[in-house]
Amino acid sequence: MREKLEAIRAAAVAAMENADKAEELEALRVQYLGKKGELTAVLKQMGKLSAEERPVVGQLANDVRAKLEAAIEARAEQLARRAMAARLLAETVDVTIPGAPRKLGKRHPMYQVLDEIEDIFIGLGFEIIEDREVELAEYNFTKLNVEEGHPAREWTDTFYFTDDSSILLRTQTSPMQIHAMETRPLPIRMIAPGRVYRKDEVDATHSPMFHQIEGMAIDKGITMADLKGTLNTVVRSLYGADTVTRFRPHHFPFTEPSCEMDIQCYKCHGAGCPTCKGEGWIEVLGAGMIHPKVLEGCGIDSKVYSGWAFGFGLERLALGQYKISDLRLIFENDVRFLEQF
Ligand code: DAH
Numbered sequence: 027m028r029e030k031l032e033a034i035r036a037a038a039v040a041a042m043e044n045a046d047k048a049e050e051l052e053a054l055r056v057q058y059l060g061k062k063g064e065l066t067a068v069l070k071q072m073g074k075l076s077a078e079e080r081p082v083v084g085q086l087a088n089d090v091r092a093k094l095e096a097a098i099e100a101r102a103e104q105l106a107r108r109a110m111a112a113r114l115l116a117e118t119v120d121v122t123i124p125g126a127p128r129k130l131g132k133r134h135p136m137y138q139v140l141d142e143i144e145d146i147f148i149g150l151g152f153e154i155i156e157d158r159e160v161e162l163a164e165y166n167f168t169k170l171n172v173e174e175g176h177p178a179r180e181w182t183d184t185f186y187f188t189d190d191s192s193i194l195l196r197t198q199t200s201p202m203q204i205h206a207m208e209t210r211p212l213p214i215r216m217i218a219p220g221r222v223y224r225k226d227e228v229d230a231t232h233s234p235m236f237h238q239i240e241g242m243a244i245d246k247g248i249t250m251a252d253l254k255g256t257l258n259t260v261v262r263s264l265y266g267a268d269t270v271t272r273f274r275p276h277h278f279p280f281t282e283p284s285c286e287m288d289i290q291c292y293k294c295h296g297a298g299c300p301t302c303k304g305e306g307w308i309e310v311l312g313a314g315m316i317h318p319k320v321l322e323g324c325g326i327d328s329k330v331y332s333g334w335a336f337g338f339g340l341e342r343l344a345l346g347q348y349k350i351s352d353l354r355l356i357f358e359n360d361v362r363f364l365e366q367f
Contacts, residue, residue, distance in 0.1 A: 195223035199240035207324035213245035237340035244333030253334035281314025311338030
């Protein structure tokens with residue numbers, strides 16, 4: 027019986043010391059110390075022992091029970107400590123690490139100008155339309171009265187996709203006039219901002235990609251006075267109520283008559299300075315009354331309806347507005363530059 031108790035002690039303690047989980051340890055407790063446990067089974071046979079042996083074996087059995095209980099308690103404590111350490115490690119939050127700074131972007135200066143212009147036109151009842159940048163030559167040129175042989179149609183000026191020069195990256199937003207006339211009911215009041223492409227070398231004032239805004243109004247009885255009134259309203263909202271404009275005759279194939287609008291230099295008020303290159307005036311846009319041929323080509327009766335159109339470069343306007351000297355800065359997207367506006 028002694029040997030049996032010793033064997034139980036040795037086996038139980040070894041198993042308990044190696045238990046890896048709280049459940050394993052509990053199973054061992056039941057296995058040895060439970061009501062049907064191995065130690066309990068031995069104790070139940072105490073009655074068979076002689077009177078001299080009984081206290082000695084009883085003492086040993088109590089010892090073994092105490093050892094097993096101590097082993098369970100010690101291991102349980104170890105396992106609990108280990109579990110806590112693992113949890114702490116897994117859930118570590120180092121509150122001393124400085125927060126990751128979030129770089130906040132800013133609206134690009136050119137789009138700030140565009141937003142402002144769009145707001146003004148929306149206020150005047152105009153619709154804003156954006157559409158394709160890949161265009162048919164028919165819409166980019168022909169329907170705008172730019173015939174075959176016009177220099178703007180040259181391969182050296184234009185990015186064509188096909189050998190027959192029928193598909194291209196639009197060179198102007200003016201084809202949006204045609205799309206609007208073909209798809210919208212009259213009257214039409216719209217502006218169409220977007221990218222345009224030309225085979226230009228990059229320098230301080232040129233880029234093969236830039237942005238234009240097209241504008242157009244068609245209704246019964248529209249005249250040049252409506253064009254001037256609208257453009258003056260827009261320019262005064264942008265540059266201040268005292269802004270002075272002038273309209274000079276010009277030529278565009280799709281308008282007749284055509285003009286260019288200048289604004290008096292906001293820097294020198296007409297005296298001449300570096301901003302206006304000594305002119306006193308800054309050219310802002312091209313415009314005119316839509317050519318009857320263009321209207322008729324879109325199925326609009328030019329004896330009943332008339333309209334005006336304008337187009338201008340957005341970058342140039344932003345450069346002027348923010349006194350930026352080099353067009354390339356607009357496209358580089360260097361945050362140090364963009365942050366300033
Ligand atoms: N599309 C012309 C250009 O790229 C600008 C322009 C001039 C647009 C006169 C117009 C206009 O609508 O009426 O140079």
